[in-house]
Amino acid sequence: MVKPPHAVVRCFAAIALLLAASSVCAEGDGASAKLLRSTSDHTKFKVLQQDFASGPEVTRACLTCHTEAAKQLRLTQHWRWEYLNPDGRRLGKQNVINNFCTSVASNYAYCTTCHIGYGWRDASFDFNVDENVDCLVCHDTTGNYRKAPGFAGQVVTKDTEFPPGSGNLVKGVKLRPIAQEVAKTSRDTCGACHFYGGGGDGVKHGDLDSSLASPDRDLDVHMDALGNNFTCATCHMTQGHQVPGSRYAPTAVDRGSARLRGKHYKTNPTTCQACHGQTPHKPAVAKLNDHTDRIACQTCHVPAYARGGVATKTSWDWSTAGMMTADRKPMVRKDAKGRVVYTAAKGTFGLAENVIPEYVWFNGKVTYTLLGDRVEKGPLPTRISHFEGSADDGASMIWPVKVFRGKQAYDPVNKTLAVLHMAGTDDTAFWANFNWEKAVAVGMASVGAPFSGTVDFVETESMWPITHMVAPAKKALGCADCHAARGRLDKVSGVYIPGRPGDHAAWLELIGAALVVLALAGAAIHGVARLLASRRRKG
Amino acid sequence: MASRACWHHGGGKGDRVSRVYIFKRFERFWHWAQAALIIALLVTGFEVHGSYRLAGWERAATLHTQAAWALIGLWVFAIFWHFTTGEWRQYIPTTERLDAMVTYYVSGIFTDAPHPFRKTRLSKHNPLQRLAYLLVKVLINPLVWASGLAYLYYNELVAAGIAGPGGLSLGVIALVHTGMAFLMLAFLIGHVYLATAGHTPLAHVKAMITGWEDLEEAPADDAAAAPRESSSAQGATP
Amino acid sequence: MTNRMLHLVAISALGLGLQALDAQAAGSDWKRGRVYYQRVCTECHTAKAGGAIAPNGRTMAEWTAYLNADKHAKGKEPLKKYVSREYRASVKATNKAAEKYLEVPEDQLFEDIKAFMLKGAKDGDSPASCS
Numbered sequence: 049m050v051k052p053p054h055a056v057v058r059c060f061a062a063i064a065l066l067l068a069a070s071s072v073c074a075e076g077d078g079a080s081a082k083l084l085r086s087t088s089d090h091t092k093f094k095v096l097q098q099d100f101a102s103g104p105e106v107t108r109a110c111l112t113c114h115t116e117a118a119k120q121l122r123l124t125q126h127w128r129w130e131y132l133n134p135d136g137r138r139l140g141k142q143n144v145i146n147n148f149c150t151s152v153a154s155n156y157a158y159c160t161t162c163h164i165g166y167g168w169r170d171a172s173f174d175f176n177v178d179e180n181v182d183c184l185v186c187h188d189t190t191g192n193y194r195k196a197p198g199f200a201g202q203v204v205t206k207d208t209e210f211p212p213g214s215g216n217l218v219k220g221v222k223l224r225p226i227a228q229e230v231a232k233t234s235r236d237t238c239g240a241c242h243f244y245g246g247g248g249d250g251v252k253h254g255d256l257d258s259s260l261a262s263p264d265r266d267l268d269v270h271m272d273a274l275g276n277n278f279t280c281a282t283c284h285m286t287q288g289h290q291v292p293g294s295r296y297a298p299t300a301v302d303r304g305s306a307r308l309r310g311k312h313y314k315t316n317p318t319t320c321q322a323c324h325g326q327t328p329h330k331p332a333v334a335k336l337n338d339h340t341d342r343i344a345c346q347t348c349h350v351p352a353y354a355r356g357g358v359a360t361k362t363s364w365d366w367s368t369a370g371m372m373t374a375d376r377k378p379m380v381r382k383d384a385k386g387r388v389v390y391t392a393a394k395g396t397f398g399l400a401e402n403v404i405p406e407y408v409w410f411n412g413k414v415t416y417t418l419l420g421d422r423v424e425k426g427p428l429p430t431r432i433s434h435f436e437g438s439a440d441d442g443a444s445m446i447w448p449v450k451v452f453r454g455k456q457a458y459d460p461v462n463k464t465l466a467v468l469h470m471a472g473t474d475d476t477a478f479w480a481n482f483n484w485e486k487a488v489a490v491g492m493a494s495v496g497a498p499f500s501g502t503v504d505f506v507e508t509e510s511m512w513p514i515t516h517m518v519a520p521a522k523k524a525l526g527c528a529d530c531h532a533a534r535g536r537l538d539k540v541s542g543v544y545i546p547g548r549p550g551d552h553a554a555w556l557e558l559i560g561a562a563l564v565v566l567a568l569a570g571a572a573i574h575g576v577a578r579l580l581a582s583r584r585r586k587g
Numbered sequence: 588m589a590s591r592a593c594w595h596h597g598g599g600k601g602d603r604v605s606r607v608y609i610f611k612r613f614e615r616f617w618h619w620a621q622a623a624l625i626i627a628l629l630v631t632g633f634e635v636h637g638s639y640r641l642a643g644w645e646r647a648a649t650l651h652t653q654a655a656w657a658l659i660g661l662w663v664f665a666i667f668w669h670f671t672t673g674e675w676r677q678y679i680p681t682t683e684r685l686d687a688m689v690t691y692y693v694s695g696i697f698t699d700a701p702h703p704f705r706k707t708r709l710s711k712h713n714p715l716q717r718l719a720y721l722l723v724k725v726l727i728n729p730l731v732w733a734s735g736l737a738y739l740y741y742n743e744l745v746a747a748g749i750a751g752p753g754g755l756s757l758g759v760i761a762l763v764h765t766g767m768a769f770l771m772l773a774f775l776i777g778h779v780y781l782a783t784a785g786h787t788p789l790a791h792v793k794a795m796i797t798g799w800e801d802l803e804e805a806p807a808d809d810a811a812a813a814p815r816e817s818s819s820a821q822g823a824t825p
Numbered sequence: 826m827t828n829r830m831l832h833l834v835a836i837s838a839l840g841l842g843l844q845a846l847d848a849q850a851a852g853s854d855w856k857r858g859r860v861y862y863q864r865v866c867t868e869c870h871t872a873k874a875g876g877a878i879a880p881n882g883r884t885m886a887e888w889t890a891y892l893n894a895d896k897h898a899k900g901k902e903p904l905k906k907y908v909s910r911e912y913r914a915s916v917k918a919t920n921k922a923a924e925k926y927l928e929v930p931e932d933q934l935f936e937d938i939k940a941f942m943l944k945g946a947k948d949g950d951s952p953a954s955c956s
Contacts, residue, residue, distance in 0.1 A: 082852075104627060191855065222950075236856075262859050265921075271858045274921045335648075338742045367851035440752045527645040544758035547637040547644050553762055560769030567773040571780035574692075578784075581697035 066521045091228040103166045103203040104179040109227065111178060118178035126164045128175065131296040137418060139296055141509075145465045147432050147454030148246040148364060149173040149510040156496035158471040162241040169200040171494070180508055186237050186487040187230040193240075194221055198471070200468060211473050233273060236261050238280040250358035254450045259356020264317035269520045270273045271560070285317040293318030295513055300412035300437065301343070301445050320345040342543060344410070344445045346515050347536075348525040353450065353514050359387055363398035365455040367505035370482040378482070393470075393479045405448030405514045407540050409437035414511070419497060423458050423465055429507040430458075430465075438541025446540055448514040455507050457488060461500030467491035558578040609711055610798045614674075617665050618795055625771065626656040627651075632768050636761075639711035655735055662728070678721045679711055685714040696784065705802065725776055727767050853933075857926065858941030861934060864922035865907070880945030889944045892935075894936035908935045 054296060063380075082089075090096055095109040111118055121127050129152070130140035141159070145151045152159040153171070160168035166180045174180070182201065184193045196218045198210055206220040239261055246252030265272040270282070282539065284293045293299075299316040302510050306325035316322070324345070329336035339348075354360040371379040371392050378392030381444040383399070390396050412434040417423065423430050432454075437444030457466040470478045478487035484503040492499035530537045530549030544551050608645070610618070627650065632638065634647035642650065669675040687703035692715075695703070704713035712720060737744060737760045744750035748755070785791040794800040826907055867877045871922040883891070897904040906912055926934060945953030 073629075081854075191944060192949070194951060234856075262856070262863060264864070273856075274864070274925045314604060335652075341742060341745070442752055527648060528643060531635075531637070531648075532640075533643045544756065544761055546635050546648075549637045549759075551758065552637070556762060556766055560772075562767065562771045563769055564776065567776040572706070572777055575780060575783070577697060582699075584698060 051146050058180050066142060086231065090230055093228075096224070096227045098224065100227065101205055101223070103182055103184070103223070104459050106223055106227050107166075107179045107181055107183055110183045110230075114183075117183070117289065118181045121164065121181045122175060122178075124164075124289060124291065125294055125296070126289075127181065127289065129163065131294065133296070134413070135415070138418065139416060139418075143418065144416060145432070145467065147452060147456050147510050148252055148361070149470065150366075150456060150465075151419075151467050151491070154469040154491045155471045157200040158197045159163075161195050161199070162199045162244070163201045167200050184226055184230065185240065186233050188226050188237055189229045189231045189234065190226050191236055192221065193226050203580070215346045232279070233281055233286075234279050234474050242280075246361060248361075250354060250356075250360045252361070252452075253512055253516075254353040254360035255350065257354065257356060257358040257360065260360050260516065263356060265520055266523060267411060267517060267519075269518050270514075272318055283318045283322075296414075298410075298412050298414065298513060300410040300435075301443055308310075309464075314409055342445060344447045345396045346513075346518070347407060347448050348529075349518050349521075350405070350448055350514050350516070351519055351525050351529075352404050353448075353517055354401045354403050355517050355519075357401065359399040360403060360450070362395050362400050362403065362450075363396075363453045364394070365396040365488060365505075366457060367393035367395065367455045369393060369478075372482075392482060395455075403450070404536070406451050407446050408435050408449055408511070409439055409441075409444040409540065409542070410435040410447040411437035411441055411444040411511075413437070417465065417508075419467060419495065420464050423506055425460070425504075425506050429453065429509040432508045432510040433512045434509070435513075439540075446537065446543075450512040450514055452510045452512065453507070454510070455502050455505045457484060458506045459488070459492075459500050459502065460504040461502050462498055464497070465506075466499075466503065467495050467497065469494065605802050606799045607802050608798055609800045610795055612798065613664075613668055615739065615795060615798055616660060617668070620661055621658065621665075624654050624661065627654045627767060628658065629775070636765055638769070654737065659732065662732070678717055678724060680717050680721055681714050683714060685718070688713050688715045692784075702786075713774050719774065719777070723771075727770050727774065730763055731767040731771065734767065737811055738764055799814075833920065853936040853940040855937060855940040855944055856935070857929070858937030858939065859909075860922055861926060862941055865916070865920060865936075868920070875890060879954050880942045880949070881947045881954050883901055883946055884948045885943050885946040888939075888946050892939050892942070905931065 059065050080175045093109075093113075095112050098109075100106045100109075107118070125131055128140065128228075129142040130138060133139050141152050147160070149155070156168055156170050156173075159434060164185055165173075166182055175458075182203075184203070185195065193203070195201055196210065199218075203221055203223065204218050205223060206483050208220070210216060210217045210218045238256060239256070242253075242256050243249060243258045243260065244251070245256070248255030259267060260271055262273045263271050265275050270278040281291075284291050286292070293316060297316075299319050301316065302319040302321040303326065304313070304315060304319075304321055307317070307322050313322075320328075325335040326340050327334075328340070328345075367391060368390070371390075379390065380388060380392070381390035383389045387399050388397070389399060415431065415434050415436060417432050419432055435447065435449060457468060458464060459466055466488045468478060468486045469476055472480065475481050475485075476486045476490040478484065481487075485501065488503050489499055489501070523534065528547075529535055530545060533547075534550050535545075535548060537543075537545060538548070538550070617649065625635055631642065631647040631651040631654065634642060635644065641647065684703055692702050694700070695744060737750070737755070738757070741750055741760065742756050744755065749755060750760075782791045782795075783789070785794075857936065862880075871877050880888070882909075892904070895904045897907060898900075913923040913927050917927055927935075941953075944950050
């Protein structure tokens with residue numbers, strides 16, 4: 049009787065075949081690669097073989113097959129720009145005031161350039177219209193889909209002068225080829241918005257900028273275009289368009305093990321631990337595994353951010369905005385590297401590359417200062433957003449963060465942060481007329497908040513988790529980066545770090561040193577006395 | 588029976604000095620290996636502690652851990668050896684002639700007074716040594732050992748609920764370990780200095796290398812063949 | 826080559842190039858082209874030839890003419906030499922892009938690079954300033 053091949057053998061054979069096939073297809077001719085990528089060739093769909101005049105027209109076409117897609121999207125934070133914090137407060141872009149461009153409210157037509165929808169021009173936007181969901185901004189593969197600022201997220205399909213009369217031409221986007229080439233999301237599509245948060249490349253996050261579109265291994269060991277080539281969704285494992293891993297709902301501590309297929313998980317799949325588990329280090333450096341209970345992976349494995357050649361903003365002082373040159377034109381200043389560090393429209397910026405993060409205990413809770421929360425000028429800056437946590441709450445890890453320091457407008461009488469009307473072609477927008485009182489009055493009115501008529505500036509601080517730009521293991525932090533005087537974790541309290549003199553018990557150091565000195569002195573004195581005595585006897 | 592004649596002076600060399608086999612091979616190996624390991628542990632340990640920079644923290648920590656395991660291994664053998672040979676009795680403390688030893692180190696040693704203690708195979712350590720070594724063995728060593736292992740396996744202790752927030756902290760473990768390191772260093776300094784206090788500065792060191800100690804006024808019989816009674820040996824010196 | 830001739834070549838190439846672009850859009854992988862451009866072309870240009878060349882430094886017509894002319898280093902050698910399998914094999918030890926794309930057919934890779942350059946050209950669909 050002939051035995052059937054052992055299951056393992058069959059399995060290996062299958063894997064080998066698959067590997068062979070995939071390597072041939074991935075690197076081989078484009079045609080077969082394309083064939084195996086999807087069961088649908090969108091160029092063959094009749095509904096896509098038309099010249100679309102607007103974004104919603106494309107969406108309507110998409111929805112003829114993907115009937116439930118818009119409904120899925122309408123549930124997301126990407127669509128609603130709103131997040132209900134566990135503490136009951138309403139967050140999300142729609143509600144928060146940050147210390148970059150401050151707030152979406154009253155600036156919709158510009159801010160919603162990055163909304164995954166069409167036409168969010170003001171607070172009256174209808175979130176229930178399916179065709180206003182923008183499919184292409186996430187599913188474009190051509191890299192040619194673009195939404196220009198000022199159009200409330202609408203895609204411009206014909207060359208248009210904007211603002212009218214400015215002579216500035218916004219090029220129309222040809223939607224047909226884009227619609228016919230749609231596929232899964234990529235670093236390019238996610239990055240089209242997330243690389244440019246805060247109003248420019250790398251401005252806000254520092255660990256997300258255009259250098260990650262096609263990074264090398266040193267910049268990010270996972271997204272390495274020639275290696276693992278992860279897309280954003282590889283970690284932000286999305287199902288039914290619900291993207292996990294928002295910073296509004298951070299997972300500071302993940303005690304889970306590496307995930308197995310077939311098992312069901314309810315926790316955040318984006319964490320490092322979701323793949324690497326709790327003991328990711330090899331036996332030769334097993335001691336490192338003893339760190340994973342208290343130190344976020346990112347602390348050592350993201351040694352610096354803004355590492356891809358794109359500077360990130362580190363500070364923003366709005367109070368200096370509005371300066372004009374001698375010939376009454378808005379002033380612009382650049383630093384030695386040609387980077388803009390001052391504009392009349394926005395004030396003074398700090399910029400930096402290869403920034404060493406700050407480190408804090410973080411338990412996943414973030415507290416915010418929102419509109420209406422009491423803001424007082426004081427010795428400490430107002431915390432726009434702050435990571436909570438401590439060494440002994442049993443739920444915190446040491447995390448790397450970007451602390452963004454600003455100075456921004458507030459109402460010193462009502463003691464609240466100000467909503468600014470920055471962008472627009474009307475004469476109250478700050479960027480048009482450089483008048484703070486007018487801009488704040490319109491901004492506050494747009495959200496129905498009282499305004500005293502006085503504008504002052506208050507120092508603020510916001511925190512951003514650092515989690516991307518993961519360096520290869522060899523370029524991660526070494527022991528001595530923290531186990532030293534004035535090391536990376538110098539300011540992190542509540543934990544004993546061997547080698548950090550600040551953790552020494554002063555009394556023990558004193559007694560110990562005294563003991564050693566006494567022993568040395570005793571030996572020296574006794575020895576010299578013996579020597580002298582011996583000489584005298586001889587002499 | 589005064590016997591100072593041949594000490595230090597070289598006169599009458601050989602005639603009144605006998606050689607006694609005091610330290611057996613394992614004992615010598617144990618001593619020197621332990622010396623090297625303890626010095627290595629002190630040097631690397633205080634670097635890990637943050638007292639200075641020498642090998643680099645990572646190397647210091649690695650070497651420290653390796654040396655610690657080696658020393659633990661050595662100690663296991665040494666403990667076995669002490670119990671099977673009965674050598675552990677060498678560390679039973681005694682107050683007998685303790686004052687004489689103190690007097691000797693305080694004054695006698697300067698006036699070339701005779702050493703109040705005579706080494707024998709059954710009693711290698713003078714009363715002061717017995718006390719000091721006992722202190723090392725029952726206080727410093729166990730605490731260094733226990734705190735060191737707790738340091739090394741802190742995570743396991745936390746997992747077991749023994750250490751962690753609200754319990755035994757790494758800071759306390761490190762405190763004990765560091766305290767013992769200071770005591771060990773002080774002991775080492777005293778020990779190294781007193782090693783020069785033999786009848787010649789290198790006599791004790793030589794004995795610890797060869798195993799043979801030069802003893803003056805030895806009884807006629809072969810020391811190795813017939814070990815003397817410690818009490819009679821001690822009684823021999825005034 | 827005189828300016829006039831270059832101009833003529835450019836214009837005729839433009840027509841050809843644009844048509845080719847539409848026809849090949851489906852088959853070419855501009856992202857692979859981007860990686861090759863950044864890691865092979867630009868790396869060498871930065872190290873040896875005085876700096877990176879941004880795709881948006883030229884128009885689509887100019888790039889098409891350049892690519893069709895197949896001349897590198899002022900005509901001393903064919904441009905395609907640097908896309909050839911032989912070239913990739915010769916630098917694969919030190920260049921990961923060359924190593925990874927070693928087996929990609931030369932024409933395919935050339936089309937990929939071309940797609941990236943034309944797309945990022947000054948008048949392309951999405952001008953690319955960075956190398």
